[in-house]
Amino acid sequence: MxxxxxxxxxxxxxxxxxxxxxxxxxxxxxxxxxxxxxxxxxxxxxxxxxxxxxxxxxxxxxxxxxxxxxxxDTKASSYLRGxxxxxxxxxxxxxxxxxxxxxxxxxxxxxxxxxxxxxxxxxxxxxxxxxxxxxxxxxxxxxxxxxxxIAISNGGQITPLAWDFLRAADAVGVPQSDDIQDLTTAHGSEIWAKYINRHTGRxxxxxxxxxxxxxxxxxxxxxxxxxxxxxxxxxxxxxxxxxxxxxxxxxxxxxxxxxxxxxxxxxxxxxxxxxxxxxxxxxxxxxxxxxxxxxxxxxxxxxxxxxxxxDHYTTLTIYRASNETITTDDFLRGDKETQDRIFAQWENTPEKALLSSNAIDAGFKIRPTEEELKEMGPEFNELWDKYFKDKPDKPVMFGSIVSGAYADHSLLPPGKFFTMFQYLEYPASRGKIHIQSADPYIEPSFDSGFMNDKADFAPIRWSYKKTREVARRMDAYRGELTSHHPHFHPASPARARDIDIKTAKELLPNGLTVGIHMGTWSTASEAYDAKKVHEDIKYTEEDDKAIDDWVADHVExxxxxxxxxxxxxxxxxxxxxxxxxxxxxxxxxxxxxxxxxxxxxxxxxxxxxxxxxxxxxxxxxxxxxxxxxxxxxxxxxxxxxxxxxxxxxxx
Missing domain, CATH: 3.50.50.60 (FAD/NAD(P)-binding domain)
Incomplete structure (x- = not known):
């Protein structure tokens, strides 16, 4: 041309x-x-x-x-611990x-x-x-x-982890909806739509x-x-x-x-x-x-x-999944047989292939309850009263599940995983960017401003706890990958637990079997009863400090x-x-x-x-x-x- x-x-x-x-x-x-x-x-x-x-x-x-x-960032940030x-x-x-x-x-x-x-x-x-x-x-x-x-669909495949997530989210007070992108819903979960054309897989x-x-x-x-x-x-x-x-x-x-x-x-x-x-x-x-x-x-x-x-800020935590769970881990870690199979699937039926999805099949928008607000500190409560209280359509946090570990697999142990993302949607923090030269090749002065307002720590801390409770109630849960969680004191009841099969079983009612039928969870013997689930993890001030330090070290x-x-x-x-x-x-x-x-x-x-x-x-x-x-x-x-x-x- x-x-x-x-x-x-x-x-x-x-x-x-x-x-x-x-x-x-x-x-x-x-x-x-x-x-x-x-x-x-x-x-x-x-x-x-x-x-x-x-x-x-x-x-x-x-x-x-x-x-x-x-x-x-041009300079190290004291808000991010250097x-x-x-x-x-x-x-x-x-x-x-x-x-x-x-x-x-x-x-x-x-x-x-x-x-x-x-x-x-x-x-x-x-x-x-x-x-x-x-x-x-x-x-x-x-x-x-x-x-x-612009095509919007559920993609070519929805992994069973998505339905597992939605059921567990409902157990901690986040109800399932068919559309939380309706401009007004601020507290609910759904099968997460994607910018993927379901007719072509692209x-x-x-x-x-x-x-x-x-x-x-x-x-x-x-x-x-x-x-x-x-x-x-x-x-x-x-x-x-x-x-x-x-x-x-x-x-x-x-x-x-x-x-x-x-x-x-x-x-x-x-x-x-x-x-x-x-x-x-x-x-x-x-x-x-x-x-x-x-x-x-x-x-x-x-x-x-x-x-x-x-910007919006994210943290992620990784959990172990049962061996039968469908995840992208083998593909991402470079297993040749798995990669050959998945690429061949794409070539033959792209509209139905695993590659026609981002493996982020479910998520939620959430707002804190009155009881949860009491634990979130004065800085966030001031922001809540000014920004969120009278605007019930604004979610405080997003959360989503990835069917696999979003991490460098060369650094991970063997096994299958799922990842929980927590997203802060309305940070109070602010940054700035300015040129340092009229030359377009000279890097600008950049201050992202991440976490420079203390009010931003509380909602991320709260969301970490919330997604952790969802994970612990999922059928696929088999423990926490401790390298991707806050560093709690070893004696703390809140400490991350690796390969936690016993707890995973106890979190569901005895004898309960759960299956999928047309996208709705059903049980062989009785309806799921959230009251039978163990109590949430209790956190001390020391535990909250560990979470905040982890946020400063890992927020992106x-x-x-x-x-x-x-x-x-x-x-x-x-x-x-x-x-x-x-x-x-x-x-x-x-x-x-x-x-x-x-x-x-x-x-x-x-x-x-x-x-x-x-x-x-x-x-x-x-x-x-x-x-x-x-x-x-x-x-x-x-x-x-x-x-x-x-x-x-x-x-």
Whole structure:
């Protein structure tokens, strides 16, 4: 493809939603020239992308993986007991949607209402939520869409551990639901949906859905991959183009070689929470004091750029599973016979294969009870009263089960395992990111801010205890992998117990046998009685301290960065208005999750797609484009092995 030196719209990508904006605009008007500048490789028909069960490989930092960029705290954190946290960001077309865990969740209605911005309430956004979805699950509400480009299903297989988890969760007070992604449910468990097309077994990523499908039928969308946007080109305060460099090259004998492309109508920054503020600052948009120190001409003095970085935090614990449990452990540890069998299964029936799942088949959203709140400390209770108490649709924590050990299997003992993840959805902690040079190859100054607010320890501690009680009540439970649990005092009753078969049996009523029938747990002799289960583990203050130390040592990002270019009034540190215009500039918009003024309780892919859809609609309206009716959808059918996927144009 010959790339023009001038187009109508330039979208500066690095995250999945850039594909939404570019694809929607290009498809809306075939005469509109749109260029998408992407920092990573093209993901098209990459088997390490489209096979869902391979996602673990893409999370590794092993010198081979080029699908992620890693941001590391510039300084050691006292809140993490001297650690420097690492935040990986996708470095591939489609952003995180090409390599993420593929977990489908949605933000609560009040999350969007909390933006306090015209046009951004949940009721305003629901039609767009439905427009983007091709929902492939049974549903008893009207909150989902069925004709959109993004497939959502249960994947090719659901392991029995999922039903085991749901039954045990119900025993500790978390009831099962058919849909906890309905924008209002904040306490319940479900079979966890995935961004996987159940007809093909393939990952449903943003680039395939919005970019490749348009480029297959139109010639007005131009794609530049492996290209890192250096800066926006301004004439006065009007954005007229961008300069970019090759992602992997460095300065040539001290000279920075930039390619410049001009934009006739608009420049759109969709480079993510960590990428967009760097581009703005290198372009002269940001805190004037910093920019002058770096000899960058100031276009717009916006001190909020790069501030109020937010994320979601995760910890994980690993448990031993019975030998008959179906897990991914043999596959992940490299057992050749198992890998050959599973890869062959994918080649023959991908829509039913184990690889057409992420092995994260069940999970929950939870809020603490009044009794639990009493044990969570004054810092969190203050946050609860201010943030959660009057918003019953906000969960405090997520939890999920993985059918296997999410860990380096070369360091694990033999056996089968399952992993419990705990996710903090609304951290009080905040961080920041700022450039240290106008050179795009110089690493920024980054402070993730992880755990720098004490209120964040209590909910993670509580969630660890909750998921531990769920695990102990599961049929598959055979003990705790002590290396992946807090270091309790050896004499503490709360200490982790390895190969704990006796306790596992005692946690179920005598003589109880449990089976699965059409997704519902039933018993041979009597209904499950939660009252017969042993009491929960009791923790001392010393035990709680051990959990908090473990959290500081092990808490990680969930790759859910938000908030460094907030949509709020300028006087409150805002960077963009409700139309996504960057204050103090013309023809420049930010369309990514950096605009979030507050957190979103969700795996952020759904929210990123939604912001992309909203941003595309705003641009289409402002450009006066009359949107064409979509093509008839391509029939759903298995994709022949080794052949390019037939795409459904965006609708």
């Amino acid at each position: 010959v790339h023009p030196q001038e187009v109508d719209i330039i979208v500066c990508g690095y995250v999945g939603l850039c594909c939404v904006v570019a694809g929607r605009l290009a498809y809306a008007d075939p005469n509109l020239q749109v260029m998408l500048v992407e920092g990573g490789n093209n993901n098209r028909d990459d088997p390490w992308v489209y096979r869902p069960g391979i996602y673990v490989r893409n999370m590794m930092r092993d010198g081979v993986n080029d699908k992620a960029t890693f941001y590391t 650690r420097q946290s690492i935040v990986p960001c996708a470095n591939i077309l489609g952003g995180g949607s090409s390599i993420n865990f593929q977990m489908y969740t949605r933000a609560s209605a009040s999350d969007w209402d909390d933006f306090k911005a015209e046009g951004w309430k949940a009721e305003d956004l629901l039609p767009l939520m439905k427009r983007l979805e091709n929902y492939q699950k049974p549903c008893n509400n009207d909150k989902h869409g069925y004709d959109g480009p 990952r449903s990523d943003a680039a395939t859905a919005y970019v490749h499908s348009v480029m297959d039928v139109q010639s007005n969308l131009f794609l530049r991959v492996n290209s890192r946007v250096s800066r926006v080109i301004f004439e006065g305060n009007t954005a007229v183009g961008v300069a970019f460099v090759h992602s992997r090259n460095r300065a040539h004998q001290g000279e920075l070689r930039e390619t410049i492309v001009r934009a006739r109508k608009c420049v759109v920054l969709s480079s993510g929470t960590l990428g967009t503020p760097q581009i703005l600052e290198r372009s002269g948009v940001g805190n004037a004091t910093l920019l002058k120190e770096l000899n960058i001409d100031v276009v717009s003095d916006l001190p909020g750029v790069g501030e109020q970085y937010q 990002t969930t790759w859910h960065s938000l908030g460094t270019c907030a949509m709020k009034p300028l006087k409150e540190g805002g960077v963009v208005d409700n139309r996504l215009n960057v204050y103090g500039t013309q023809n420049l918009k930010c369309v990514d999750l950096s605009i979030c003024p507050d957190n979103l309780g969700t795996n952020t892919y759904s929210s990123a797609l939604l912001v992309g859809e909203k941003g595309a609609d705003i641009l289409i309206e402002e450009l006066g484009i009359k949107v064409r009716l979509p093509h008839a959808p391509v029939p759903h059918a298995p994709i022949p092995t080794g052949k390019p996927a037939t795409q459904q144009p965006v609708r």
